[in-house]
Amino acid sequence: MFPPRPRVPEGDAAIRATDNDAALARLSAVRRGYLTDPFITPLVPRAHLEPSRPPLINIGTYVRSEALDELVNGWLALSAQEGAKCQIVSMGAGSDTRFWRIATGPSRDNLARYIEIDFPEITTKKAMAIRKSKDLSAVLGKPEDVSLANGGTALHSPVYHLLAADLRLPPAESLAPLLTTGPEPLLSPSLPTLLLFECVLVYMSPAASGSLLQWFTDYFSSQSSSPTSSPSVLGCIVYEMFALGDQFGKVMVNNLKARNVSLPGAEPYPTFESLPNRFLKHGWEVAKALTLKDIRREYISQAELERISQLEMLDEIEELELVLAHYAITWGVKLPSNADGLKAQWREWSIKRKATS
Numbered sequence: 323m324f325p326p327r328p329r330v331p332e333g334d335a336a337i338r339a340t341d342n343d344a345a346l347a348r349l350s351a352v353r354r355g356y357l358t359d360p361f362i363t364p365l366v367p368r369a370h371l372e373p374s375r376p377p378l379i380n381i382g383t384y385v386r387s388e389a390l391d392e393l394v395n396g397w398l399a400l401s402a403q404e405g406a407k408c409q410i411v412s413m414g415a416g417s418d419t420r421f422w423r424i425a426t427g428p429s430r431d432n433l434a435r436y437i438e439i440d441f442p443e444i445t446t447k448k449a450m451a452i453r454k455s456k457d458l459s460a461v462l463g464k465p466e467d468v469s470l471a472n473g474g475t476a477l478h479s480p481v482y483h484l485l486a487a488d489l490r491l492p493p494a495e496s497l498a499p500l501l502t503t504g505p506e507p508l509l510s511p512s513l514p515t516l517l518l519f520e521c522v523l524v525y526m527s528p529a530a531s532g533s534l535l536q537w538f539t540d541y542f543s544s545q546s547s548s549p550t551s552s553p554s555v556l557g558c559i560v561y562e563m564f565a566l567g568d569q570f571g572k573v574m575v576n577n578l579k580a581r582n583v584s585l586p587g588a589e590p591y592p593t594f595e596s597l598p599n600r601f602l603k604h605g606w607e608v609a610k611a612l613t614l615k616d617i618r619r620e621y622i623s624q625a626e627l628e629r630i631s632q633l634e635m636l637d638e639i640e641e642l643e644l645v646l647a648h649y650a651i652t653w654g655v656k657l658p659s660n661a662d663g664l665k666a667q668w669r670e671w672s673i674k675r676k677a678t679s
């Protein structure tokens with residue numbers, strides 16, 4: 323009589339399934355004209371069969387993507403100003419296309435390494451999609467310089483590296499062997515480095531994400547660097563939900579619970595004011611946050627707001643703002659102790675407020 327209900331994934335499979343949601347939201351925002359991204363289609367299986375997402379999701383995806391792009395591009399520009407190439411480590415990267423967008427854009431020569439980490443099931447799928455797509459693989463370099471590793475769960479190329487790990491495990495066991503050990507570690511402590519956590523820490527316990535951040539903080543401290551090179555500046559951007567204790571937050575939590583996804587990482591962040599603690603508690607010098615609601619209102623230019631308002635009808639601005647008020651971008655900087663002359667520019671790394679007339 324009734325069709326069988328689709329099986330809801332459980333445990334880690336439910337967490338991994340969130341990658342599909344993020345990729346479909348991006349695909350939808352690109353198709354509707356909010357964003358430009360020629361690299362998302364080859365990463366979504368049977369992309370042509372996927373329906374568009376509602377306007378509210380498209381707008382949220384647009385605001386998040388524009389703001390994150392501005393911060394990442396700002397970081398690349400600051401590194402270039404210092405005459406250094408930078409490293410980016412994207413954790414829980416899923417089907418993200420950021421590497422391809424940077425590597426085909428004006429900052430491509432400022433990138434020393436771009437490392438993506440996710441569960442092996444996700445990295446295997448991504449590595450296969452990259453190998454299958456000429457558009458994706460051509461950006462990695464000559465075919466002879468690109469190789470699969472670890473049974474197809476990893477992929478290496480001159481700049482881009484895709485690695486499999488469970489980020490909840492102690493970093494000394496999971497990340498250190500991949501990133502920082504051996505005669506030529508993949509991650510150098512002496513280059514400006516940006517960590518990206520786009521909607522991933524929220525699925526982990528606060529203890530696990532705290533150890534992760536502390537491990538990177540320690541690696542970029544003076545003790546870890548060789549006597550001939552000093553540690554460089556470390557930045558981090560976290561995008562995720564917060565303030566889940568209010569009425570609307572509880573609805574979000576329950577909706578995700580129905581899909582077997584829980585959000586333990588949001589517990590220490592019940593308010594906007596609590597967000598910078600994520601970095602301050604590790605002794606970082608800079609920690610700032612903005613909600614997507616504020617970014618849409620105060621940081622996206624009027625011309626862009628007008629352009630996207632023509633793309634689709636959206637009646638419920640109040641509902642949009644309620645949703646966007648529960649998502650935030652938090653970013654921080656840990657400065658090396660010997661960087662006196664350089665501190666000001668890194669402290670000002672931010673999203674630009676739009677000009678008011």
Ligand SMILES: C[S@@+](CC[C@H](N)C(=O)[O-])C[C@H]1O[C@@H](n2cnc3c(N)ncnc32)[C@H](O)[C@@H]1O
Nearest residue numbers: 338340341344414415416440441488489490520
């Ligand atoms: C919501 S998706 C976000 C994907 C991508 N960052 C984006 O914003 O488009 C969350 C991603 O984090 C990954 N993830 C969650 N917990 C993880 C863990 N403990 N170890 C590795 N990856 C994890 C999931 O597999 C998934 O790809």
